[in-house]
Amino acid sequence: MAVFFAAGREEVMGKQVLLEERRLHNLIFRKMRSITGDGGEKGFRLQGMIVSFLCEHAGERICQKDLEAEFFVRGSTMAAAISSLEAAGYVERRSDEADRRLKVVTPTAKAEEAYARLASCVRDMENSIVEGISDEELSVYFKVVNKICDNLEADDQ
Numbered sequence: 001m002a003v004f005f006a007a008g009r010e011e012v013m014g015k016q017v018l019l020e021e022r023r024l025h026n027l028i029f030r031k032m033r034s035i036t037g038d039g040g041e042k043g044f045r046l047q048g049m050i051v052s053f054l055c056e057h058a059g060e061r062i063c064q065k066d067l068e069a070e071f072f073v074r075g076s077t078m079a080a081a082i083s084s085l086e087a088a089g090y091v092e093r094r095s096d097e098a099d100r101r102l103k104v105v106t107p108t109a110k111a112e113e114a115y116a117r118l119a120s121c122v123r124d125m126e127n128s129i130v131e132g133i134s135d136e137e138l139s140v141y142f143k144v145v146n147k148i149c150d151n152l153e154a155d156d157q
Contacts, residue, residue, distance in 0.1 A: 017148070032125055046071065046081045048118060051090055054107040055115035063096060064103045090114065 050067060068078045082105055085091040090111040096102040107115070130138060 028125070028129070031128060032121070046073070046077070047085050047090070050081060050085060050105075051107060051111045051115055052118060052122070054091065054105060055112055058107060058112075061096070062105055064093070064105055067105065085111075 049071060053067065053070060054062060064075070064078055064082060067082070068075055071078070073081075082091060082093060082103075086093055090108055092106050092108060093103050094106075096104050133141075
């Protein structure tokens, strides 16, 4: 197996971070597909996460910029996702009354119904993922993931 690490960096237990991340990603989508029965990705891609976030914060003033920061995506990516959701009837977008430059995004009744179905699937998925993993192990996992994210974000600057 080819090693793609920086000079001096050895594989740990014969594993590479990118390959393991890809494996985890694929397993999560397969599991979600089996739980939802609808292909899984519909409920887990960016649009699904946006709908979930908006429904969980219903009644709050959420702008497109807030969503960009929440999901660590660029403005163009978020604009495209919101446009798709708007066209499908899941969100409404309007100018903020206090600052017309900002776009406030709110969920529709259709989004609330979809969220109610998705929420139980996500809960089941989260429970399945962490089964048999101690709080200490989860803490280490999150610390490592955060360090990886910090490294990748530092590369963007």
